Amino acid sequence: MEYQILKIQIADCIATVTISRPAALNALNTNFFKELNHFLDDLEPREDVKVLVITGEGKSFVAGADIAEMAPMNSDEGYAFSTFGQRTFDRLEQLPMPVIAAVNGYALGGGCELAMACDFRIASKLAKFGQPEMNLGMIPGYAATQRLSRLTGLGNALYLILTAETITADDALRMGLVQKVTEPELLMEEVMKLALKMAGNGSQAVPVAKRVIREGISMNFGEASELEAVEFGKQFDRTATKEGMKAFLEKRKPVW
Ligand code: CAA
Numbered sequence: 656m657e658y659q660i661l662k663i664q665i666a667d668c669i670a671t672v673t674i675s676r677p678a679a680l681n682a683l684n685t686n687f688f689k690e691l692n693h694f695l696d697d698l699e700p701r702e703d704v705k706v707l708v709i710t711g712e713g714k715s716f717v718a719g720a721d722i723a724e725m726a727p728m729n730s731d732e733g734y735a736f737s738t739f740g741q742r743t744f745d746r747l748e749q750l751p752m753p754v755i756a757a758v759n760g761y762a763l764g765g766g767c768e769l770a771m772a773c774d775f776r777i778a779s780k781l782a783k784f785g786q787p788e789m790n791l792g793m794i795p796g797y798a799a800t801q802r803l804s805r806l807t808g809l810g811n812a813l814y815l816i817l818t819a820e821t822i823t824a825d826d827a828l829r830m831g832l833v834q835k836v837t838e839p840e841l842l843m844e845e846v847m848k849l850a851l852k853m854a855g856n857g858s859q860a861v862p863v864a865k866r867v868i869r870e871g872i873s874m875n876f877g878e879a880s881e882l883e884a885v886e887f888g889k890q891f892d893r894t895a896t897k898e899g900m901k902a903f904l905e906k907r908k909p910v911w
Pocket of ligand 1 (some may be wrong): 740766
């Protein structure tokens, strides 16, 4: 497939997807979701890619779902538009490798929802977050009603969705929506540093930790702790885990 919207770069075990539709501030349309699904088809079986980074071109990360595409829709089409987006973001969330949103600018509506489907969010000081759908007389459709409260708590989710307020990166950091805020020119450098850290030492345990955390959150505490214990136990059959502990005891760096 020849991509029109996504720019893809793979280097040093890190895949970077740049959403590039700057004339519409990278608004998400059906073609974007088709391209992202195609990219995920290619990415899912790959073992050489250890981290995925998603960012936007220009002054926007993503300014929302494409309002021009949505405007003429009827209720069936609106439902299909929502579920297609939701299913795609679920696939992103369920990738085995960590996914970082490098939020360079506006992350509004569907853009904030895309960022929330990533494992964590590193934001430029210039980034702006919000769920402005109320200004359009609608509710969010790519799972902000669910992910926002899980990430920031019920009060913050209700506040952001009901007021449609746009907040700064620092406010998003205070709410727990964002994990780190950087100077704009340092955003990608900071993100790559984190990506390389996760792709490096002990990286075989990273997908396991991600799965246990993500699956555990929808289980009760006892079931989730059992899942952790099962996965913890399995590691003792792995040479990488043995080597990690052996190296510590022998006061040397592990050879992975
Ligand atoms: N959909 C389609 N086009 C969009 C867009 C969107 N979400 N956001 C911006 N654009 C387009 C504008 O229409 C404009 O196009 P033209 O040059 O052809 O007129 C271009 O991008 C530049 O936008 P602005 O001139 O508005 O740029 P600005 O710097 O003055 O304002 C902004 C930036 C505050 C982000 C403003 O563009 C804005 O408010 N955008 C809409 C944000 C929004 O409401 N997002 C939620 C969408 S609904 C949704 O996402 C539902 C869901 O959950 C599934």
